[in-house]
Every structure is written in structure tokens, then in C-alpha cells.
Amino acid sequence: MNFSDLFKQNGHLCRFSPNGSFLANVAQYRLVVRDIKTLQIVQLYTCLDAIQQIEWSSDSRFILCGMYKRGMVQVWSLEQPEWTCKIDEGSAGLKAVRWSPDGRHILTTADFHLRITVWSLVNKSVSYIKYPKDCKQGIHFTKDGKYMALAERRDCRDYVSVFVCNTWQLVKHFATETQDLSGLEWSPDGSVLCVWDSLLEYNLLLYSVDGRCMATFKAYEYALGIKSVCWSPSSQFLAIGSFDEKVRILNHITWKTVVEHSHPHVMENPAVVVYKEVEQRAQVHQQLIPGYHGNLPVFAAQSKYDVLEACPIEVPVLKPDPDKANPKIGISLLAFSSDNKYLATKNDNMPNALWIWDVQKLCQTVLMLQVGNVKCAKWSPVQTQLALCTGNNKLYLWSPAGSVSVEVPTEASFQVHKIQWHPEGGVLLLSGKEQMCLCFLEDNR
Structure with a gap:
């Protein structure tokens, strides 16, 4: 590396x-x-x-x-x-x-x-x-680039217009059964358009390209609803993250719930592998301080992962402030691995925890407990490898073989806030507030 x-x-x-x-x-x-x-x-x-x-x-x-x-x-x-x-x-x-x-x-x-x-x-x-609507995700293209779906607001109602991208001609225009449409997204195969309502109402609808409503999904009522939505790469599953701290996965045949994953405050499942980051202060060098006789030691925090085997294990929880808008609670991160085998999630009121689920077995497989808040987590586009950062000078990697913590060897104070994978994998772009660097996982330059 x-x-x-x-x-x-x-x-x-x-x-x-x-x-x-x-x-x-x-x-x-x-x-x-x-x-x-x-x-x-x-x-x-x-x-x-x-x-x-x-x-x-x-x-x-x-x-x-x-x-x-x-x-x-x-x-x-x-x-x-x-x-x-x-x-x-x-x-x-x-x-x-x-x-x-x-x-x-x-x-x-x-x-x-x-x-x-x-x-x-x-x-x-x-x-x-x-008439484009001002919403979080009001425009989306099919993966093959053939169609574009656009959310619109006319006469106090939500609509979706489907355009063909080679001529920009309107091919379908239909109203949606939403109170305040918040986003839309095509499935990777381009056959289904997912539309969801604002967080004030749990309402998700699935439309075909011709505007026919194929299914409607409502998990509950009278509470904050959908926070995040993610298609699996194979288009077989649709993951929905909600404010009730649960992830619900729908199948592409009946559009019913296959499994419901909760994020408990106490981990009691002994089958889950728990990686806990542990920091240790280590002296890196000595620095001469003017006006001081001698050198002062300079310490740096080095970290490693411990595998916790004893259950139950408490997950650090933050209590959201009910008086503030957009409370820090619910599933904000949903990410399927490129091979469709794993799903990574983050619950906002457990900012130090990253949950990894086995899609085939429909169960949790890994829990990662970090010292800092998880800022970003991205899957490799070509292999089963997850990279994450917590706003410090370290890069964290997980694969089915295990986890590793790597310190970015820079002299300046560099903190990683965002991660991007190279389209072919093997290289990571680490971005801080005012600086960036590349991490070559394999020396292929």
C-alpha cells in the first residue's frame, strides 16, 4: 500500500x-x-x-x-x-x-x-x-442512458415525466400518489422507477416505464418515514432505510418485505463478528521547544481492531434533540457491495457504528465500532472491499478476510472526510477539507 x-x-x-x-x-x-x-x-x-x-x-x-x-x-x-x-x-x-x-x-x-x-x-x-420540482433527487437517468425521469409539481400535485434522451421527447407523463414527492430512482436494469414521499409520510411507490403503478409500500403511519433508498446492483432487492432505525428489503417479484433489519442498542447475537477500534498513544518523535530545556515528546494516536467475542455488547448511542429539525436518527447510509453479497448501513444516532449484513443469508455478519463518527463508507466497484473514514488521519478497510486500520503517512495534519474509489478499483482518493491524496492498494503504477 x-x-x-x-x-x-x-x-x-x-x-x-x-x-x-x-x-x-x-x-x-x-x-x-x-x-x-x-x-x-x-x-x-x-x-x-x-x-x-x-x-x-x-x-x-x-x-x-x-x-x-x-x-x-x-x-x-x-x-x-x-x-x-x-x-x-x-x-x-x-x-x-x-x-x-x-x-x-x-x-x-x-x-x-x-x-x-x-x-x-x-x-x-x-x-x-x-415545472421541475425542488426535491432531494428529482431527476434520474436509467443506467443505459435511454430514459430520464423527472419529478414535477403542477396544480399542487406531483407528476413524473419520462423523456427519451436521444431526442428529449416526452414519452410518458403521469401523476403520482404522493403528498410531497421527495425523490425518484430507476432500478439498475431500467425496468422499474421507485418514487418515495417526504419524511412526514411513509409512502413508497413502484412504477413501470409506461407509468403503471406496480406496487405501493407503507411500513407504518403517523411517524417520520423514509430516510434513504438503495437498489441492489442486480435489481433484485430494494433497501429502504427509515427513521424507526430499521432497514426493510423488498424483493423484485412481489415487492413484499423479505427481511427487516433492526439496529439494536445492545448486540446480543454471538454469530456477529464485532470489530472495535482501539487507540493507543505512541511517541513518534521529540520536538525542541524554544525556552524549554530539552526536547518534548510528541505523541500520535495509533489504532488497531480488537475482535470482541463476549456478548452482550453495548453500541454507543446519541440521544437526538427533539427541538431541532432533521433529527440525528434513522438509517442515512445504505450501500450494496458490487457483487450483491453484502449491505452496509449506518444509523445516525449510532454514529460510531457501521453495520454489515449478508444479503444471501438475510442476517447481520459484521459490526464495526469506531472511535470517531463514520463520515463516509464506500464499496470497491470490482471486489468485496469496504473503505471508510472517520475524519482523522486514518483509512479503514474491511473485507470478508478481516479489518485493518492504516494511518496516512503525511507530515501535515491531514484528516480524511470523504473517500472515492477508482473506477477499476485498486486506488482510493482520500479527500480532506483543503487537501487530498491517493492511496494505491496495489503498486500498479
């Missing part, structure tokens, strides 16, 4: 290209593109204002920079650095920007969600889509 030097970045704006050849990151007004093998700068672009968002096109030939404060988007070409494109929304303002699946159209959302504009890089045509 090798680590690169630290590089400057802003706002966690660092992305691998889809083909895995490049790494882009933002440093205020500048967009830096590096070769992933040598980490040498291959392109350096200067934008007109501070960058708030970057996104690669699907073929890795273009990259866009969103500057929301100025209501502007700049597009850059890696193959033709002299080619430039600028999109100015003007007085309409800019709320969000993203690529279409073909990598030749850009979708911009105006302030207050007044409209969505589709800009073509091929023929410079412009199309407008009215």
Missing part, C-alpha cells in the same frame, strides 16, 4: 474520470487535471469565478465547471484544450448542472427550479423543460 503526496483542493471537488485515466480537482478558480499513473498535470484551466461543481462527461473527453454564484457553466475539452464553451443562465440563475448520459448535452436548473434547460454541444440547440 502506497500513498501519494498531498495536493491542494477545495470543497471535496476532486473526481476520477469515468475511464480511470485522469483525476480532476479544483483549487479556487483553477481546474487541475492529472494523469492517474504519473500524477503529473496534463491540463490546467482557469475559470471566470470560483468553482462550486465539476463533472466529467461519460466518455471522459469533456469536463464541466459550475459557477453558481455567477450563474455560469464552463466546459473544457481534454483533447482540444483551445476549445471552450460557456453557458450563461443570466438572470434566471443557476441552481444545479449535470451531464446527460451521452456526454453531449448539459442540463442546467434555474434558480427556484423555474425550469431545466438542455444545451446541446453538437448543434448548439436549446430545449426547455418546465
